[in-house]
Amino acid sequence: MTKLTDLTISAARDGLNGGDFTAVELTEAHIVAMEDARGLNAFITETPDIALERAGESDGRRKAGAAVGAMDGIPVAIKDLFCTEGVLTTAGSHILDGFTPPYESTVSGNLRAAGSVMLGKTNMDEFAMGSANITSYYGNVINPWKGKDGKDLVPGGSSGGSAAAVAGRLALAATGTDTGGSIRQPASFSGIVGLKPTYGRCSRWGIVAFASSLDQAGPMTRSVRDAAIMLGAMAGHDPKDSTSAPVEVPDFEAALNGDIKGLRVGIPKEYRMDGMDPEIDKLWSEGIDMMKDGGAEIIDVSLPNTEHALPTYYIIAPAEASANLARYDGVRYGLRVDGDSLDEMYANTRAEGFGDEVQRRVLIGAYVLSAGFYDAYYRKAQRVRRLISNDFKKAYESVDVLLTPTAPSAAFAIAEKMDDPVAMYLNDVFTVPASLAGMPGISVPTGLSHQGLPLGLQLIGKPFDEETLLKAADVLEAAAGFDGRPA
Amino acid sequence: MTYILEGDTGDWEVVIGLEVHAQIISNSKLFSGSATSFGAEPNTHVSLVDAAMPGMLPVINEHCIEQAVRTGLGLKAEINLVSVFDRKNYFYADLPQGYQISQLYHPIVGEGTVILDLDDGSTREVGIERLHMEQDAGKSMHDQDPKRSFIDLNRSGTGLMEIVSRPDLKSPEDVGAYLRKLRSILRYLGTCDGNMDEGSMRCDVNVSVRKVGEIELRNRAEVKNVNSVRFAMQAVEIEARRQIDVYEDGGDVIQETRLFDSVNGETRPMRSKEHAHDYRYFPDPDLLPLELTQEYVDNIKATLPELPDERKARYMGAFGLSAYDAGVLVAERDTAQYYEEVAAGHDPKLAANWVISNLFAVLKEKGVGISESPVSAKSLSKLLDLLKDDTISGRIAKDVFEIMVAEGKEAEAIVEEKGLKQITDTGAIETAVDEVIANSPEQVEQYKSGNEKIAGWFVGQVMKATGGKANPPMVNQMLKDKLK
Numbered sequence: 001m002t003k004l005t006d007l008t009i010s011a012a013r014d015g016l017n018g019g020d021f022t023a024v025e026l027t028e029a030h031i032v033a034m035e036d037a038r039g040l041n042a043f044i045t046e047t048p049d050i051a052l053e054r055a056g057e058s059d060g061r062r063k064a065g066a067a068v069g070a071m072d073g074i075p076v077a078i079k080d081l082f083c084t085e086g087v088l089t090t091a092g093s094h095i096l097d098g099f100t101p102p103y104e105s106t107v108s109g110n111l112r113a114a115g116s117v118m119l120g121k122t123n124m125d126e127f128a129m130g131s132a133n134i135t136s137y138y139g140n141v142i143n144p145w146k147g148k149d150g151k152d153l154v155p156g157g158s159s160g161g162s163a164a165a166v167a168g169r170l171a172l173a174a175t176g177t178d179t180g181g182s183i184r185q186p187a188s189f190s191g192i193v194g195l196k197p198t199y200g201r202c203s204r205w206g207i208v209a210f211a212s213s214l215d216q217a218g219p220m221t222r223s224v225r226d227a228a229i230m231l232g233a234m235a236g237h238d239p240k241d242s243t244s245a246p247v248e249v250p251d252f253e254a255a256l257n258g259d260i261k262g263l264r265v266g267i268p269k270e271y272r273m274d275g276m277d278p279e280i281d282k283l284w285s286e287g288i289d290m291m292k293d294g295g296a297e298i299i300d301v302s303l304p305n306t307e308h309a310l311p312t313y314y315i316i317a318p319a320e321a322s323a324n325l326a327r328y329d330g331v332r333y334g335l336r337v338d339g340d341s342l343d344e345m346y347a348n349t350r351a352e353g354f355g356d357e358v359q360r361r362v363l364i365g366a367y368v369l370s371a372g373f374y375d376a377y378y379r380k381a382q383r384v385r386r387l388i389s390n391d392f393k394k395a396y397e398s399v400d401v402l403l404t405p406t407a408p409s410a411a412f413a414i415a416e417k418m419d420d421p422v423a424m425y426l427n428d429v430f431t432v433p434a435s436l437a438g439m440p441g442i443s444v445p446t447g448l449s450h451q452g453l454p455l456g457l458q459l460i461g462k463p464f465d466e467e468t469l470l471k472a473a474d475v476l477e478a479a480a481g482f483d484g485r486p487a
Numbered sequence: 488m489t490y491i492l493e494g495d496t497g498d499w500e501v502v503i504g505l506e507v508h509a510q511i512i513s514n515s516k517l518f519s520g521s522a523t524s525f526g527a528e529p530n531t532h533v534s535l536v537d538a539a540m541p542g543m544l545p546v547i548n549e550h551c552i553e554q555a556v557r558t559g560l561g562l563k564a565e566i567n568l569v570s571v572f573d574r575k576n577y578f579y580a581d582l583p584q585g586y587q588i589s590q591l592y593h594p595i596v597g598e599g600t601v602i603l604d605l606d607d608g609s610t611r612e613v614g615i616e617r618l619h620m621e622q623d624a625g626k627s628m629h630d631q632d633p634k635r636s637f638i639d640l641n642r643s644g645t646g647l648m649e650i651v652s653r654p655d656l657k658s659p660e661d662v663g664a665y666l667r668k669l670r671s672i673l674r675y676l677g678t679c680d681g682n683m684d685e686g687s688m689r690c691d692v693n694v695s696v697r698k699v700g701e702i703e704l705r706n707r708a709e710v711k712n713v714n715s716v717r718f719a720m721q722a723v724e725i726e727a728r729r730q731i732d733v734y735e736d737g738g739d740v741i742q743e744t745r746l747f748d749s750v751n752g753e754t755r756p757m758r759s760k761e762h763a764h765d766y767r768y769f770p771d772p773d774l775l776p777l778e779l780t781q782e783y784v785d786n787i788k789a790t791l792p793e794l795p796d797e798r799k800a801r802y803m804g805a806f807g808l809s810a811y812d813a814g815v816l817v818a819e820r821d822t823a824q825y826y827e828e829v830a831a832g833h834d835p836k837l838a839a840n841w842v843i844s845n846l847f848a849v850l851k852e853k854g855v856g857i858s859e860s861p862v863s864a865k866s867l868s869k870l871l872d873l874l875k876d877d878t879i880s881g882r883i884a885k886d887v888f889e890i891m892v893a894e895g896k897e898a899e900a901i902v903e904e905k906g907l908k909q910i911t912d913t914g915a916i917e918t919a920v921d922e923v924i925a926n927s928p929e930q931v932e933q934y935k936s937g938n939e940k941i942a943g944w945f946v947g948q949v950m951k952a953t954g955g956k957a958n959p960p961m962v963n964q965m966l967k968d969k970l971k
Binding site for chain 2 (some may be wrong): 075082083089091099101102103105204205206207208209211212213240241242243264301319320322323327328329331332342346359366369370371374378440
């Protein structure tokens with residue numbers, strides 16, 4: 001029999017329903033794995049007691065023949081950006097020291113209502129700002145994958161702890177959040193599936209905000225089917241979030257019928273960038289062939305404003321962040337470093353509480369919004385954002401989904417790119433455009449690099465058409481037959 | 488009348504614009520479900536949103552939107568069907584989010600008008616530039632402890648309407664008339680209680696001065712912390728005089744924010760830190776643009792009450808009241824309602840006189856508002872009934888009214904009790920007239936020799952003999968007949 005920690009959600013669900021094992025057994029196996037793999041630093045807070053309690057409740061429901069949820073008894077990890085009632089929530093930041101929310105985020109609450117079992121809170125880049133999980137106050141996360149040289153690698157970011165937990169078999173799945181690629185890029189670096197839903201599909205209520213117009217929660221799993229199951233449990237309209245879309249949640253899993261005959265797959269020429277890693281190029285070509293073999297029609301499209309996406313993102317996201325992070329002032333919760341005046345207390349608290357990357361982005365954000373610069377930066381970025389959105393809308397007149405690489409490289413070593421923020425920002429070059437346009441995107445592992453590291457391809461779908469996106473991803477996943485796993 | 492301040496270098500005039508912050512009447516806050524009542528224990532009306540806990544999101548209170556639209560319509564203003572909420576960023580301990588949600592670029596209400604009712608009975612239009620919705624901040628309390636400041640977040644997130652006038656005001660009197668009229672409109676509409684002493688209506692006064700005849704505006708000072716109509720009028724006078732002195736001493740007035748100090752009768756600059764803000768406004772990404780339909784606006788319009796200006800016009804037109812009387816009666820909705828209850832079934836001018844002359848004097852003496860009047864509208868109306876059917880004379884009515892005020896009794900009971908009913912019995916009046924004539928041969932002689940002015944003296948004597956109760960027209964007629 002397969003090890004309990006190697007199961008997918010769908011297989012574990014069948015096993016639980018068939019009585020092959022209990023939720024408590026499944027959970028215990030993961031608690032042991034979590035403890036054994038502490039060297040990865042994937043979790044900031046482990047919650048084994050909560051996990052066992054909820055697993056016991058789940059077993060009780062099954063035993064009593066009561067109704068069970070879509071994720072009943074499934075052990076999952078929750079990114080530490082989601083507020084969890086009674087459990088320390090840090091956003092990877094020193095400034096939220098000791099912050100234990102008296103409320104549960106809508107998404108983690110939905111997952112709990114679906115019966116899932118929370119194993120703990122995963123490490124992440126501070127306030128979700130980063131692409132390598134090296135900005136966390138709680139230390140960097142180590143990718144369970146190793147290259148041939150055996151160096152410690154980054155798991156990607158910002159949902160690096162979640163990616164490492166899922167790839168390292170410490171959780172069957174995990175929540176992530178994606179602002180410019182924070183689900184998809186670490187999924188690609190860690191050889192797992194990561195889905196960023198359409199903006200508005202999942203409620204943002206109770207998720208520590210980074211950039212409100214971009215932030216979106218999504219599942220990180222080991223199969224496309226699992227992503228479909230988990231998205232169904234996370235999504236839904238929430239009146240507490242004004243940007244949450246009042247749309248029905250379809251049965252995403254039912255959309256996975258393997259039939260992509262006639263599906264129009266767009267290949268955006270602007271994503272074939274100068275100096276692109278030939279390995280990535282090759283991976284992409286192979287992906288195109290797989291879709292073609294599955295019966296899809298391949299169509300070349302143009303997204304002409306792609307090159308402006310990254311600079312646009314690095315104006316809008318920091319601008320919003322500069323305001324969103326203003327509430328961390330030492331007055332009401334978290335860290336306070338005293339000073340002789342209110343202003344000094346603010347300065348001391350924020351200087352000590354925020355790391356370098358967060359401070360950099362708050363400063364960039366304040367700068368682009370300040371008098372005299374607003375029009376040149378923020379307002380212009382908003383206009384370009386609209387153009388980028390229009391590019392996608394236009395492309396979707398002739399195609400159903402787009403296929404691109406997820407990230408420009410495989411996972412890199414922990415010390416690399418540390419001193420060069422712009423090189424780090426380039427990690428998001430393929431994921432940021434869909435974020436700006438609010439489109440759903442999914443990363444599927446399809447191959448290995450020459451170093452034996454996982455590489456993912458990204459499919460981008462139409463707004464609120466995650467069903468088609470998942471169906472295409474399911475076919476790509478099956479064709480790629482990716483079965484690599486960390487040693 | 489033009490308000491001119493004399494200086495050493497010539498005559499100066501004052502240009503004033505007001506920014507009024509009016510707290511929206513609503514059970515809950517602008518973006519959260521917490522209650523809004525005044526005077527509760529500190530930090531008892533605070534939701535997770537109001538305290539800006541991590542991950543909390545604002546959701547617009549639809550009632551506040553309706554109130555803002557209602558106010559816009561009451562100010563005869565254009566309603567913008569699309570408006571946008573912006574974040575105004577600044578750090579302060581009583582501003583938990585680190586930004587105030589406001590509407591800078593696209594306010595919900597555009598240009599409108601307020602009509603001033605001036606003391607001489609004339610009117611003048613003042614332009615409204617805009618009305619936008621915004622959140623109030625909490626309160627910092629610096630006087631509770633020698634070393635620490637305390638924060639009360641009860642007010643944090645409460646909905647405000649900021650109503651910005653054009654610089655159309657020219658004197659302290661204008662400012663008083665504007666604030667009173669605006670407050671009256673808001674109270675008629677039921678969108679703000681207008682209680683300046685509770686802080687639910689606050690104003691910032693923008694003042695500049697210029698030489699009479701100058702076209703260009705000079706630099707202005709924004710005077711804050713003005714929490715009564717009287718203080719607003721004083722602040723204008725004091726600030727205008729200060730600016731004139733600065734110019735006449737060869738200096739320049741700088742554009743700045745100043746605080747009004749009512750105790751010392753001065754304005755002084757706020758510490759530079761308190762106003763040197765770059766607010767870094769940008770659209771709040773947590774909120775979608777606010778889109779209204781014309782139908783929604785029209786439905787609100789259909790439920791607007793009769794406002795003071797329309798009511799005043801009606802009183803002048805249908806009731807024949809003077810502009811001054813009509814203006815006085817409509818200023819407060821309660822007064823107008825009182826008046827209309829008294830006027831029903833009576834001569835509206837007579838009713839107006841009774842309310843303005845007699846009732847107001849009593850209210851002023853007792854220092855109470857019309858809602859605490861010792862004589863209800865119904866009681867006053869009954870008193871006028873007795874006048875109307877000749878049960879009592881006008882002079883007796885005044886006496887009865889005084890007793891009503893003092894003893895709280897109904898007019899009819901007082902008249903009955905004190906035997907104040909008018910004598911309309913011809914026999915009784917005749918007896919009194921005969922007696923007066925018999926006892927006054929000299930005066931009769933004077934009358935007969937052509938001094939008809941003495942007729943008044945006879946009337947007085949008869950009234951005196953009847954304790955004022957004789958019906959005056961009957962006495963007149965009878966005297967005329969008998970002295971012929």
